[in-house]
Amino acid sequence: MARLIMKFGGVSVADGNRLRHVGDLVKLFSDENEIVLVTSALQGVTDELLSSAQAAARGGNVDEVTAFMKRLTDRHNQAATDAIKNPDIRNEIMAVIAQRLSELEKAYIGICYLGELTARSVDYISSYGEQLAAPILSGVLRDMGIESRYYTGGDAGIITNAEYGNARPLDKTYALIPERLCPIRGVPVVTGFIAKDEKGATTTLGRGGSDFTASLIGAAINADEIWFWKETPGVLTTDPKLEPSAKTIPSISYREAMEMSYFGAKVLHPRAIEPAIKKGIPVRVKSTFDPESPGTQIMQKDVQKADIIKAVTLSSNVALLNLSGAEMIGTPGVAGRVFTALAHAGVNIIMISQGSSEANISIVIEEKHLEKAEEALQEEFPRDIVREISRNKDVCALAVVGSGMAGTPGVAGRVFSAMGRTGINVVMISQGSSEHNISFVVSSADAKRAVQELHREFGLGGERGGD
Numbered sequence: 001m002a003r004l005i006m007k008f009g010g011v012s013v014a015d016g017n018r019l020r021h022v023g024d025l026v027k028l029f030s031d032e033n034e035i036v037l038v039t040s041a042l043q044g045v046t047d048e049l050l051s052s053a054q055a056a057a058r059g060g061n062v063d064e065v066t067a068f069m070k071r072l073t074d075r076h077n078q079a080a081t082d083a084i085k086n087p088d089i090r091n092e093i094m095a096v097i098a099q100r101l102s103e104l105e106k107a108y109i110g111i112c113y114l115g116e117l118t119a120r121s122v123d124y125i126s127s128y129g130e131q132l133a134a135p136i137l138s139g140v141l142r143d144m145g146i147e148s149r150y151y152t153g154g155d156a157g158i159i160t161n162a163e164y165g166n167a168r169p170l171d172k173t174y175a176l177i178p179e180r181l182c183p184i185r186g187v188p189v190v191t192g193f194i195a196k197d198e199k200g201a202t203t204t205l206g207r208g209g210s211d212f213t214a215s216l217i218g219a220a221i222n223a224d225e226i227w228f229w230k231e232t233p234g235v236l237t238t239d240p241k242l243e244p245s246a247k248t249i250p251s252i253s254y255r256e257a258m259e260m261s262y263f264g265a266k267v268l269h270p271r272a273i274e275p276a277i278k279k280g281i282p283v284r285v286k287s288t289f290d291p292e293s294p295g296t297q298i299m300q301k302d303v304q305k306a307d308i309i310k311a312v313t314l315s316s317n318v319a320l321l322n323l324s325g326a327e328m329i330g331t332p333g334v335a336g337r338v339f340t341a342l343a344h345a346g347v348n349i350i351m352i353s354q355g356s357s358e359a360n361i362s363i364v365i366e367e368k369h370l371e372k373a374e375e376a377l378q379e380e381f382p383r384d385i386v387r388e389i390s391r392n393k394d395v396c397a398l399a400v401v402g403s404g405m406a407g408t409p410g411v412a413g414r415v416f417s418a419m420g421r422t423g424i425n426v427v428m429i430s431q432g433s434s435e436h437n438i439s440f441v442v443s444s445a446d447a448k449r450a451v452q453e454l455h456r457e458f459g460l461g462g463e464r465g466g467d
Contacts, residue, residue, distance in 0.1 A: 002033045002224040003184075007192060007214035009040030011231040012288040013133055016082025023083070023140040025229070025291055026187055030146060034184045036221070038192045038214040039137050041129025042079060045072070046193075049104075053125045056108050057117035065108040073101055076132050083136060084143045093139040097132055104128045119164035123194075123204045127152075130191035130210075138189040147186025153205075153213055154196030156180050156188075157220070162197040166206035169195065169216060177220035190217065208269025215283070219275035226276055226283045228268065233287040234296035235260065235268075237460040238312045242451045245461025249310055251297045256310055256401055257283075259437045262350075263313040263399035273298065308404035308411060309458040312451050315397040318350060319367040320428065320441055323377065324360040325387035335361060337380055345369075345376035351397060351430040351439055362428045364397050364441060395427060396447035399439040400454060412438055418457040424450050 006029075008022050026035060040046075052068045055061070076097045084090040107125055111117055131152060138150035157176030160167035181188055192210025195203050205212050211228055218226040234248040235257065252260075254277045258270045268285070276283050277300070286295035328334050335354060338361060342349060351364035365373050370391060377389050405411040412431065415438055419426055428441040442450050455461055 003221065004029065004033045005036050005038060005214045005218040005223045005226045006229060007038040007040075007210060007227065008137075008229045008288070009192065009210050010043055012229050013039055013041075013137070014043035016079035016136075018288075019079060019083040019133075019137055019140055021288070022137060022229075023144050023146075025288070026141060027144055027146065028291065030187060035187045036181060036184060036217055036223075037137065037141075037187055037189045038210060038217065039130065039133050039189060040192050040210040041133050042075065045075075045129040045132070046126050048072070049125050049129055050122065053108065053111060053117055053122065056111040057115060060112040060115055062109060062112050065105065065112060069101055069105050069108070072104075072132075073097070076101075076136065080136050080139065084139045086143045089139050089143050093135050096135045100128060100131055120201060123164045123167075124202045126204055127191070127194040127202045130193055134189045134191045141187050141189070148189055149186070150189040150191075151180070152191045152196075153194045154200075154202070156190045156217065158195035158205075158213065158216060160195045160197055160203045160205070162199070162201065162203065164203060167195060167197065167203035169205075170198070173216065174220045177217055181217070182221055184221075206271075208272040211268060211272030212275075215273050215275040218281050219279040222279070223281055226273075226281055228283065228285050229288045230285055231288060232285070233290055233293055234285045235298070235311070237310070238451055238455050239314060242314065242448050243455045243461065245455065247461055248293075249296050250294070251299065252310055253403055254283075254298060254300055255436055256403055257298045259399065259401045260311050260313050263315055263397065263401070263437065263439060268298075308408055309400055309402040309454075309460065310404075311401045312454045312458075312460065313399045313401060314447055314451055315350065315399075316444070316447065317367045318364050318395060318397050318441075319370045320392040320395045321363045321365065321370075321373060321377070322360055322390045322392075323363075323381070323386045323388070324390075325385055326359060327385045327387065328361070329359055331385055334385060338363070338377065341376045341380035342373055345372050347373045347376065351428070351441070353428050353430045362441075364395075364428070364430075367393055392427070394444045395441050396444050397439060397441050398447070398450055398454070399437045400458075401437045403436055405438070406436065414457060415440075415454065418453050419450060422449060422453045424453070 080093050134150040138148040141148035157180040158173050159170050192213040197203050236246045238246045240246040261268050261270045273283050280300050283298040347369040353362045424446045426440050431438045
């Protein structure tokens with residue numbers, strides 16, 4: 001009997017009918033496997049919770065809070081009604097929903113009167129999406145004859161530091177989770193995304209938090225596999241909206257998955273599989289709407305493909321900063337100062353390139369950080385060494401990813417020859433010594449065409465690639 005962690009989120013738990021479908025999927029696999037289920041909030045609920053909290057802090061309108069709470073109550077009660085047939089179980093779950101929404105309403109009213117929203121309050125409020133979804137899903141399983149209890153992440157043993165909004169699990173988490181969840185009885189349902197600090201305050205695990213929860217639990221209880229159920233059929237060779245011939249990749253390595261996520265693929269957040277990597281636990285991305293399909297398996301070992309490249313990814317919400325000046329040549333520490341200034345400003349660098357002449361440094365960052373990045377650099381270099389800082393928001397970053405390119409000559413040549421043949425100008429190039437990806441920047445107008453050409457060049461859609 002295999003021990004599986006199954007995580008459902010987004011579209012998979014959009015409403016009562018989808019929650020019932022999750023129950024059907026769990027039932028399909030529960031006879032032959034031990035399962036722990038991790039759930040996200042109902043689709044869109046966390047965003048609504050946060051926007052209402054911000055409105056409460058700005059305007060302090062109690063009537064608006066009351067109206068929002070009614071909408072939230074109606075939505076979750078409807079989900080429970082659609083998903084749970086047994087009236088006794090359904091009424092029990094609705095009572096839990098009512099209790100939790102009463103707690104939440106008090107927090108909103110407190111924010112209205114105080115007129116401020118702290119990081120700790122944001123975590124407390126944003127946790128309620130999962131806290132409302134987990135009881136319903138547990139009720140669905142019981143309705144189907146499967147024993148089930150629901151847990152918050154903190155109840156399940158996930159203890160973090162107090163970095164609200166992006167909390168990190170403490171080492172004790174790995175000992176506490178098996179104490180709380182094992183031996184596994186029926187199918188426990190655990191809230192993704194949320195945890196507790198050592199004082200018992202609610203914390204959240206940041207972007208990709210529900211996937212991270214599943215990975216943490218899997219590592220702590222030595223799962224055989226961790227399954228992420230998504231609306232996509234697995235990890236794809238590229239975004240099918242850009243290239244309709246995109247195909248599911250049967251298997252990739254942890255490193256390739258992280259490279260793809262970092263450079264625009266939205267299936268997994270890079271941090272989400274860190275605990276699985278430490279324990280060498282395979283991760284599988286499966287489709288909620290095609291459960292018989294094997295999806296994509298992500299594992300430790302690189303799986304070589306004859307055509308070298310696994311995927312082409314695109315990051316569109318990026319901007320390019322270029323620092324130039326003759327004084328930069330031979331001046332030690334310029335790059336270090338750039339990194340330090342941007343780090344202090346809270347700006348993450350996606351790509352960097354510096355020519356051997358040292359006369360310029362090009363940096364790719366998230367577009368939302370452009371203003372503060374530019375301000376930080378202008379403050380760091382008041383026209384003494386860096387003469388000009390220019391910006392370009394009309395760009396996209398592409399990455400060609402695959403472990404097969406390590407030690408294979410000519411891959412970069414094929415990438416840029418393909419761009420040349422199509423008349424696409426490459427603005428900036430970056431390649432790490434690991435040779436698992438080649439990333440570069442093109443104008444936004446050329447991005448879709450660049451993805452399509454590279455997909456064809458390396459035969460990722462099954463067509464014949466270039467020579």
